[in-house]
Amino acid sequence: MNLENTGRLTLPTDLDMINETIQLKELLGADALRDCDGTLMPETLLDQDAKIYATYYTTRKDNDWAMQNPEEIQQEYLISDRVTAKDTRLRIELMKGFHTQQLKVNTIDSPKRWWEVIDRTTGEVVPTDKWEYEEAAGEVVIETIPYHQYTVSFLAFLIWDPVHMYNFITNDWKDAPHQLTYDVRQPKTQAYVKEKLKKWCEENPKVDVVRFTTFFHQFTLTFDDQKREKFVEWFGYSASVSPYILEQFEKWAGYKFRPEFIVDQGYHNSIFRVPSKEFQDFIEFQQIEVSRLAKELVDIVHSYGKEAMMFLGDHWIGTEPFGKYFANIGLDAVVGSVGDGVTLRMISDIKGVKYTEGRLLPYFFPDVFTEGGDPIGEAQDNWMKARRAILRSPLDRIGYGGYLKLAINWPGFIDQIQKVVGEFRQIHANMQGTKAYTAPFKVAILNCWGNLRRWMANQVHHALWYREIYSYVGVIECLSGMPIDVEFITFDQVRQGLDPAIKVIINAGDAYTSWSGAQNWTDERVVCAIRRFVDQGGGFIGVGEPSACQYQGRFFQLSDVLGADRELGFSMSTDKYNELNSEHFILEDTPGEIDFGEGKSRIYAQGKNYQILNMDGKYSRLIVNSYGKGRSVYFSGLPYSPQNCRILLRAIYYAAHQEAEMKKYYVTNVDTELVVFEETGKIAVINNSKEPKMTVLYVNGQLRKQLYMAPMEMCWEDL
Amino acid sequence: MNLENTGRLTLPTDLDMINETIQLKELLGADALRDCDGTLMPETLLDQDAKIYATYYTTRKDNDWAMQNPEEIQQEYLISDRVTAKDTRLRIELMKGFHTQQLKVNTIDSPKRWWEVIDRTTGEVVPTDKWEYEEAAGEVVIETIPYHQYTVSFLAFLIWDPVHMYNFITNDWKDAPHQLTYDVRQPKTQAYVKEKLKKWCEENPKVDVVRFTTFFHQFTLTFDDQKREKFVEWFGYSASVSPYILEQFEKWAGYKFRPEFIVDQGYHNSIFRVPSKEFQDFIEFQQIEVSRLAKELVDIVHSYGKEAMMFLGDHWIGTEPFGKYFANIGLDAVVGSVGDGVTLRMISDIKGVKYTEGRLLPYFFPDVFTEGGDPIGEAQDNWMKARRAILRSPLDRIGYGGYLKLAINWPGFIDQIQKVVGEFRQIHANMQGTKAYTAPFKVAILNCWGNLRRWMANQVHHALWYREIYSYVGVIECLSGMPIDVEFITFDQVRQGLDPAIKVIINAGDAYTSWSGAQNWTDERVVCAIRRFVDQGGGFIGVGEPSACQYQGRFFQLSDVLGADRELGFSMSTDKYNELNSEHFILEDTPGEIDFGEGKSRIYAQGKNYQILNMDGKYSRLIVNSYGKGRSVYFSGLPYSPQNCRILLRAIYYAAHQEAEMKKYYVTNVDTELVVFEETGKIAVINNSKEPKMTVLYVNGQLRKQLYMAPMEMCWEDL
Numbered sequence A, B: 001m002n003l004e005n006t007g008r009l010t011l012p013t014d015l016d017m018i019n020e021t022i023q024l025k026e027l028l029g030a031d032a033l034r035d036c037d038g039t040l041m042p043e044t045l046l047d048q049d050a051k052i053y054a055t056y057y058t059t060r061k062d063n064d065w066a067m068q069n070p071e072e073i074q075q076e077y078l079i080s081d082r083v084t085a086k087d088t089r090l091r092i093e094l095m096k097g098f099h100t101q102q103l104k105v106n107t108i109d110s111p112k113r114w115w116e117v118i119d120r121t122t123g124e125v126v127p128t129d130k131w132e133y134e135e136a137a138g139e140v141v142i143e144t145i146p147y148h149q150y151t152v153s154f155l156a157f158l159i160w161d162p163v164h165m166y167n168f169i170t171n172d173w174k175d176a177p178h179q180l181t182y183d184v185r186q187p188k189t190q191a192y193v194k195e196k197l198k199k200w201c202e203e204n205p206k207v208d209v210v211r212f213t214t215f216f217h218q219f220t221l222t223f224d225d226q227k228r229e230k231f232v233e234w235f236g237y238s239a240s241v242s243p244y245i246l247e248q249f250e251k252w253a254g255y256k257f258r259p260e261f262i263v264d265q266g267y268h269n270s271i272f273r274v275p276s277k278e279f280q281d282f283i284e285f286q287q288i289e290v291s292r293l294a295k296e297l298v299d300i301v302h303s304y305g306k307e308a309m310m311f312l313g314d315h316w317i318g319t320e321p322f323g324k325y326f327a328n329i330g331l332d333a334v335v336g337s338v339g340d341g342v343t344l345r346m347i348s349d350i351k352g353v354k355y356t357e358g359r360l361l362p363y364f365f366p367d368v369f370t371e372g373g374d375p376i377g378e379a380q381d382n383w384m385k386a387r388r389a390i391l392r393s394p395l396d397r398i399g400y401g402g403y404l405k406l407a408i409n410w411p412g413f414i415d416q417i418q419k420v421v422g423e424f425r426q427i428h429a430n431m432q433g434t435k436a437y438t439a440p441f442k443v444a445i446l447n448c449w450g451n452l453r454r455w456m457a458n459q460v461h462h463a464l465w466y467r468e469i470y471s472y473v474g475v476i477e478c479l480s481g482m483p484i485d486v487e488f489i490t491f492d493q494v495r496q497g498l499d500p501a502i503k504v505i506i507n508a509g510d511a512y513t514s515w516s517g518a519q520n521w522t523d524e525r526v527v528c529a530i531r532r533f534v535d536q537g538g539g540f541i542g543v544g545e546p547s548a549c550q551y552q553g554r555f556f557q558l559s560d561v562l563g564a565d566r567e568l569g570f571s572m573s574t575d576k577y578n579e580l581n582s583e584h585f586i587l588e589d590t591p592g593e594i595d596f597g598e599g600k601s602r603i604y605a606q607g608k609n610y611q612i613l614n615m616d617g618k619y620s621r622l623i624v625n626s627y628g629k630g631r632s633v634y635f636s637g638l639p640y641s642p643q644n645c646r647i648l649l650r651a652i653y654y655a656a657h658q659e660a661e662m663k664k665y666y667v668t669n670v671d672t673e674l675v676v677f678e679e680t681g682k683i684a685v686i687n688n689s690k691e692p693k694m695t696v697l698y699v700n701g702q703l704r705k706q707l708y709m710a711p712m713e714m715c716w717e718d719l
Helices: A018-028 A043-047 A063-068 A162-170 A187-203 A243-253 A260-266 A277-303 A341-348 A375-392 A404-408 A413-431 A470-480 A491-496 A518-522 A524-535 A642-655 B018-028 B043-047 B063-068 B162-170 B187-203 B243-253 B260-266 B277-303 B341-348 B375-392 B404-409 B413-431 B470-480 B491-496 B518-522 B524-535 B642-655
Strands: A009-012 A032-034 A051-056 A075-079 A089-093 A103-105 A116-119 A131-134 A139-143 A149-158 A209-212 A220-223 A229-233 A307-311 A333-337 A355-359 A397-399 A442-446 A485-489 A502-509 A539-544 A548-551 A554-556 A564-566 A603-605 A610-616 A619-627 A630-635 A665-667 A672-677 A682-687 A693-699 A702-709 A714-718 B009-012 B032-034 B051-056 B075-079 B089-093 B103-105 B116-119 B131-134 B139-143 B149-158 B209-212 B220-223 B229-233 B307-311 B333-337 B355-359 B397-399 B442-446 B485-489 B502-509 B539-544 B548-551 B554-556 B564-566 B603-605 B610-616 B619-627 B630-635 B665-667 B672-677 B682-687 B693-699 B702-709 B714-718
Touching (some): A009 A018, A018 A404, A075 A260, A116 A260, A149 A260, A162 A220, A187 A277, A209 A277, A277 A307, A375 A413, A375 A682, A413 A682, A413 A714, A470 A502, A518 A524, A524 A630, A564 A619, A603 A619, A630 A642, A682 A693, A682 A702, A702 A714, B009 B018, B018 B043, B018 B413, B075 B260, B089 B149, B116 B260, B139 B149, B209 B277, B243 B277, B277 B307, B341 B375, B341 B470, B375 B470, B375 B682, B404 B413, B413 B682, B413 B714, B470 B502, B470 B539, B470 B642, B485 B502, B491 B524, B502 B642, B518 B524, B518 B548, B524 B539, B524 B619, B524 B630, B554 B564, B630 B642, B665 B672, B672 B693, B702 B714
Parallel strands (some): A009 A032, A032 A051, A442 A502, A502 A539, B009 B032, B032 B051, B051 B209, B209 B307, B307 B333, B355 B397, B502 B539, B539 B630
Antiparallel strands (some): A075 A149, A089 A139, A103 A149, A116 A149, A548 A554, A564 A603, A672 A682, A693 A702, B075 B149, B103 B149, B116 B149, B131 B139, B610 B619, B619 B630, B693 B702
């Protein structure tokens, strides 16, 4: 088998695509075939010279079981509308605003034990003798204080699987029965599901890879009364609960559970919230239990000589791939969707599996493969972002999903895939499993989540663009393809002592979010540790509202390190004499305009050691500061672009006092990047733009040659 | 004397302007003459048929006295630079960053008694046995915790009067001796100053009006080591202190004084800060003492048959004209600078004096009367803003200041003044001391300052434009000329019970400032009172970040009343289905673009009873909401413009459920307004633009006539 032309590729198929699949498999050198949501694997293809993947669901597609065991249907913590009392008695209709086809109030488990009525005007819990649930009306009746606002946190059964409901609505299905859920964590269902998996393995001898989608707990996906999405949190744990689990949690944690740990004032522990200790405990507990039980299923799969693959999505709650317990599951592989460089690294950086696979975009769905759609353009953009990340941390395999027919019939699309697959194999051929050169120091992203949410910082939904976040996500998107070893660290790690290999710390996010750090910045241990780190020669890069927490006369608690603060109105009477001086190492490649994205406003420089590199009126957007032996760089925002990659790269080397090292391997044009494999003696140069570019290659600080690169080209040089 | 052509006007003069002054006085019908900073009153004019004003300074222009009594020189609380310790010992140079010609460390009074060293990393006071002041070095030496940050709050003598220093620097004077200050509150100086005033009155028999500039305490105006402004707070009390005063304060207040009450983390009690109880106490105490002592000076002036006039500026600290003690001073008049409608009302609304006088712009200074300058345009803009406010709350007099020569020699400028003076007298002739018609309800501006800072909300410096505030100041600038009785109320007034005449409450400002209200919004008494008020039919108008204080799942604590909240990142997983519907009473006159100024971003509508009138992408800028019997209106910002005046007027009538009443007296064109004097049967219609406008006049809901108005015209109709 010629590895340069074959392997590392998974293709989707369908019942009516047998010959096309075989032809395409040969053309592209695919070595695995898969079914997808909405497609089926043809019997005749099972004997092809290819691995066969089969999607597998543990928690649904068995309504009989669910109906026979209603108490083991999955549950979700919901919070009612916030209702303001206008008198001393208030009725709150629990299901108002929810879809009664998705969720049903749990009255099997005692409301007084598991629900919570909270006075949101005072934050106090209303004693259980001051409210009653009237089941007939579906309302909680509360003794209230007039003009206080109340919520009810309650348990509901998930009587329609959220993903099935989503597909049903999105595809406008009419007659498919709603798939109920069941909770594999509970004893009866657990035993049943294991037996069922064994049986399935027996009945499907030709399946090589069981692709779990995923294990037990769906991320939070709740619909409103008009069947629209009401709350969607890819990191959400609200649907991973049941009294059975919560009683175990209480024993494990040693304290009493409260619904508020999950409901969290109605924010449902959005990843942007600074996680409470109790929520962190719950995540820990769930990871332990989920990984333990998932291992049992994986063991079953292995006992039939099959591989177990996990899809990183849907019911992935508790399987955190960068958590402490993930490797225990014993999976063979993880597969996930590649939306950009960041989401690629979210897969390719996973340890504890034999291989990783990325499903590239576009998905072969009619929304893109249609008049006005641009599947080739999407494939190119997706690949340009993925490629630079793969060069740093390679996926072992790539694949596609959806309706093969659409891809085959789109003129030129298969050619584009062929290019992608070719380049992907070329990378593997040239790197030969070795690691690309990286800077002789580490960069740490500091936030409340650290490595548990590696490559997930500042994101709302998987690779989706949001106006509120793209100026922060840009930082990690840039890093995903940079010659930099990146750690994601928590404030506790700062308290306990930094890894000495870390030379630059980045803190990026909106004030008071988990990404910026909120109250952590009023902890003397945190600010002192970072001041000491920078004073002794470290680098600190702040983006947006770094170290922000209004306290003792400053908003940015590291204003001394950053040479910057943000005006909240309190210091408008203090004169600032901020002047621009854009002559700086950081901007040497980029004399023109800089895109700061949404860019926090009202940033001013302060102290004696700053230089302002970019201003917006009287305020600043890019500031460098020296602090003892160390340096800091402040950006008001940094969306992803090739130019911003270069600016961030320079900022990192500048902050690390390693400007000279930066030019060890270097290409001049900001639209190009290079990746060096010292062990194999290969250099990849990539053009990250859709225009031809000339760039000059430097090796060990010496001019090597000028390269005239085609649009999107990747070329290879010998070191 | 024909009152329509004479009187109500003060002109400046100068030694070389005798004949010109007389001619202009006749032409314009002036009845008062004044000297100014930098000009002198010619002896020969003292016998003119006009009142003679003389500026008078109580705290400077007597260096001999100051030098003989160094312990009674005025003092100011300063805060050193914030310095981060890198070891267990730190030296802080106190005067670093200050100008040693302006300020000198006070070592006469015990540093250990009056200074404070604070660990800004913990907020704790460093015990006095852990620091020493080394006078020779001018440094405080502190035992420190490494990487904690420290400040020293200390007392300094004001050895150069800030206003004199400002004039000296601005006018580039070379040889004028620096004027020292002295503290009239202290016993020796107090006796001396009183005697001096008596002597001056005796020596100046022809002066009719003693124009105090002002009494005892300069607002905070501190210069840096390069003689640039370092800190300027027109409302600042930092230079109104001395151990003598502070010991009195301790007795009065019954608790120990702390420098932090004044220094306030380095913010020096910026008016944007929520005032601490201690700072409020200090303001109260100073008002009591300043008004008592000022009365003694005013009594002296009266004893010589002269009038006492106060300039609202410079040393005005403690004379708060809307404070409880102001009327006790017994002044005859207040004069102040009119920058716009708001600053006009700041003068014209003052009670407890016989008359008020506004000094219109431009000031006759070379910066405007120069090539490229536009004094006529400035006079027109100033007058258009002033006029609409005068029609609501008239000044008794107007005047001008500066170098008369400049005004006389500028072609057409005197004609412009003549128009202004003519219109001003016309207003008085037609209103005859009666009050203009206002809506049959009051509107209250709610903030932490209330009436003490009437017409001062959200302002940094007197009438100056700041990017951070103009979208809020617009609200009161609109109101300054609207047919609305406006109250400025505090949160305590909300707690104690609202005036039943109030039908609409406005809360406008940035989160956590004194204008928005910060922690007041987590007080159940406040939110319940306002919810009840609106529920029972009241109106609430929020601008920017009203009721903002992150707590219990909401940023806007009145999100239920407003139907709106602001996205801080925590609720991005909650779907919003905000849709525009701009058909509304509020926008009936203004179908086009609306200027929201800086406009807070990320505002979304929520609840069930809202209507979004204006959006910016997926977020909203103008939302109305119904709440029980009441209504609310949310604006993301509202800078001043004639169109925004109309929008706010409509919003107020809408919020008050008085839409029909609005058309009692009405003009259709948004660039025009009308003012009705029911008692005299006169209607003024003004064109607030520099273009000709057609407008339709409605009286009692009936179309009266079409008016074709010249640019800036004011015309009168009979009721």
